[in-house]
Amino acid sequence: MTLSLMFEIAMLISSVCGVLVAAWLLWRARKQGDLQALAGFAIMMAIWCFGHVVLFQGYERIGIYIILANPLMPTFFLHFAIRFVNSGPVHDIMLDRLLRVIPWFYLTSFAVVLQSWWMEAGDAISTSDTRSFFIFTEAGTWNLAYTVLIGMLAHGVLLFGWYCHSGNKKRSILAMFGVGAWGLLLATSFVFPSFGISWFPYPMLLLPTYLLLLVYAVVRYQILSVNAFANRALLWLAMTLVILCLIAVISVVSGRLGLQALANVPSWQLWLYSLLMLLVSALIYQPLNRIISRLIYPGTQLNEAVLETWSSQLKEAQSWSHLINIGERLLAKQIRQSIQIRLDIDGEQSSHNSSLQSDARLAIQVYKVASDWRFALLGWDDASPGMRLTAEVFGSLFSTSCGLLEHSLALAKAERKRLDQQHLVELGSLSAAMAHELRNPLNIIAMAAYDTPAETRQHIQTQLQRADRLVSDMLVYSGGLTLHRSKVSLGALIRTVLSQAQLEGIHYQLSIDDDIELEADSQRLQQVFINLIDNAVAFLRNQADAKLFIEARVEQGAQSNLNKVVIQVHNNGPSIDEPLQGEVLFQPFVTKRAGGSGLGLAIVRRIIDAHGGEIHHRQHSDWPVTFELILPQQAPLGTDSHDTK
Missing domain, CATH: 1.20.1070 (Rhopdopsin 7-helix transmembrane proteins)
Incomplete structure (x- = not known):
């Protein structure tokens, strides 16, 4: 040439x-x-x-x-x-x-x-x-x-x-x-x-x-797709250079090895034949690869389009249940069988309750180890190799999506917390100004109503008390919480609250050992039970066979010096509507109680959070309404007194 x-x-x-x-x-x-x-x-x-x-x-x-x-x-x-x-x-x-x-x-x-x-x-x-x-x-x-x-x-x-x-x-x-x-x-x-x-x-x-x-x-x-093309191009270029070097070596040594016919072939012809073979290999590689994959993994149809669809749709999940729903739908569509995804979040197992799952014999268990999400295939022993390969690829992608969703939810929670704190600061300023502006005219109205007829005066006093309670609740909710911890006998504190409550016609019962004590702010903790009991009484009043039951027990914590006190407040009043259950119930101004301020449970939540505890609404088999409080029996070191905003 x-x-x-x-x-x-x-x-x-x-x-x-x-x-x-x-x-x-x-x-x-x-x-x-x-x-x-x-x-x-x-x-x-x-x-x-x-x-x-x-x-x-x-x-x-x-x-x-x-x-x-x-x-x-x-x-x-x-x-x-x-x-x-x-x-x-x-x-x-x-x-x-x-x-x-x-x-x-x-x-x-x-x-x-x-x-x-x-x-x-x-x-x-x-x-x-x-x-x-x-x-x-x-x-x-x-x-x-x-x-x-x-x-x-x-x-x-x-x-x-x-x-x-x-x-x-x-x-x-x-x-x-x-x-x-x-x-x-x-x-x-x-x-x-x-x-x-x-x-x-x-x-x-x-x-x-x-x-x-x-x-x-x-x-x-x-x-980004050009990078995949460049990766393949460099691979084939490297293979071409290797073949050229190999042909050059063959041309040199073939005569010495007695392969005279090969030595007489011009080098450029050997290079041309080799490059032609390489080009043919490049052209038939993908079709042969697909044919072989179908022979080894029959039934599988994985390609870049399928993976891109999976990835994009899993990224749309806004919650764990939504992610499970999308995952089950995508994989069931791909393998044409019902599938169940079990997700362990903080030790609690979640799954999507769909009609498919009652008959699903194939499942993917997704769990977290340290900071890594992993998966395991359950019931896939009799599945074809193609189906198992599909499940393993999907499980890996789903695990990655769990990590992304976890990070996204953490960021959203932090943002909500920041907005809540900002809202509290604004609400605190507003409440202080409102308390100053309202209590003076309320006192004047109370004095002016002194000479009115008894029935009218009673009605005015009731409404004034409601207005004063609303102002007080807003001040408590929006203000800072300064805790002064001391040893508190839980049973004695709750009995004091019950003795001051208006429980006419309501049968109440306690199941609390007298030796249960915890380090807490007694006044703040008293406010918690006043709100919970008053809230229950408001719904139990004038109800036949009204019952209130409060029980408590001590549970061993992860460390021997951090035991937990679990308190459950039950009543047989009307059950809470499903839309109000969960976190919504403890948000401010959410109430179905006539005359309520909508801040009672929000105040309870703030006080419990300040003590390092938790409060939840639980579904109980024997009681329509149950609130569960979990408080540390002893305060962590360095938290004898603190102020929270």
Whole structure:
């Protein structure tokens, strides 16, 4: 193979690569102006390389005219550089002005091309290595100078972008500079004959790599799928180089080993046959891989589209039950069988209660170990290898989604807590102002009602007490909680509260050992039981067979000195509506009690939280309404007294 033929093949490959890259960019770019300009650069480079092929085929005049259009290449690249840099967080006035005058750059480039054609700025010479090669005449100096100047301006814009941008944009620009240096090295040999340097342009044989590397440097952080393509391309390139080296070694040693027939085969033929075999292998690899996968794993249809669908839909989950619901639906659709996902969250097992699960014999157990989410397949022993592979891939993806959801819920909880604290500060200021403004007129109304008839005075006093209780509750809820802990006998405290409550017609019972004590603020804890008992009495009053039952027990904690006191307050009043159960019940101004402020349970929650405890509404088999309080029997070190906002 002569050097002329190698050069012609390299230019032809560069031209084909330019067209393919431009088509791909236009397909992916849509309305992205920077990638459209880069596609124009790729097309112009394809045309410029094709001009060399035309020149080699003996059409010198046409080839020279095509090559003299080279000023359009850096113009398109300048257009791309301006749009690429002047996007995202960077928006520069100077770049806006350059973008507005970019049509004038195109017109100037066309003018330079026309002048070059008119003044015969190019010619062709024959050398010992090539049939015909392009050179600039004296009139072509302006063409070459203008081309270099526009290229320098484009790289100056990129340098400005590298200074202004950060992150992936900055990395892309840095990669473009590296590729630009490679392209300059390749293109330098193009002008050697124009300066009388008789040296074959070996670097131009690698010109196809310049355009591919440039486009990859630009889009690798924008179009992630191109990275997978680049990974496969590098793999096949490495295999090609290994084969070339192997053929070279075989050509050298085959004669010495007595394989004279093999030694007589020209090396280029061996390389051509090997590359042909490699190309065939590349073409049939994916189809054969799919066929073999179906033989080994029958029934499985995993591909990138399925994985992308799974990933995108799992990311839409807003809660654990929603995540389980999506997971069961996706996997059941894929394997065409009912499936159950069991999720262990903080030691409690959750699953989606769907009609499919009653008959589901296949399950995936997802659990957390330390900070990692893991999974186990349950009941898959008789499943086909394809189904097991599908379940394992899905389980891995689902475990990752659990970690993402956990992080998302933690952030949402922290944000809610921050907003609640901010709301409390605002509410505290409002409550203090309201208490000051309302209590004086309330006192005046109370004194003015002294001489009214008894029935009217009683009605006024009742409403005044309700208003005063609302103001007091708002002050308690929104103000700071200063705890003064001491040893408190739980049974004695609750009996005191019950003795002061209006329990006419309500049968109450206690099941609390007299020796149960805990370190707490007795006044705050008394407020907790006053609110809970008053709330129960409000619903039990005038109800037949009204009952109130309070029980407590001590449970061993994780550490011997941190026992827990579990208190349950039961009553047989009307059950709480399902929409109000859970966290909603303890939010401020949520109530169904006539005349209530909606702050009673919210105050209870604040006091229990300040003590480091928990309060929940529980479903109990024997009682319609049950509130469960969990308090540490001893205060943690350093918490004898503190103020919470």
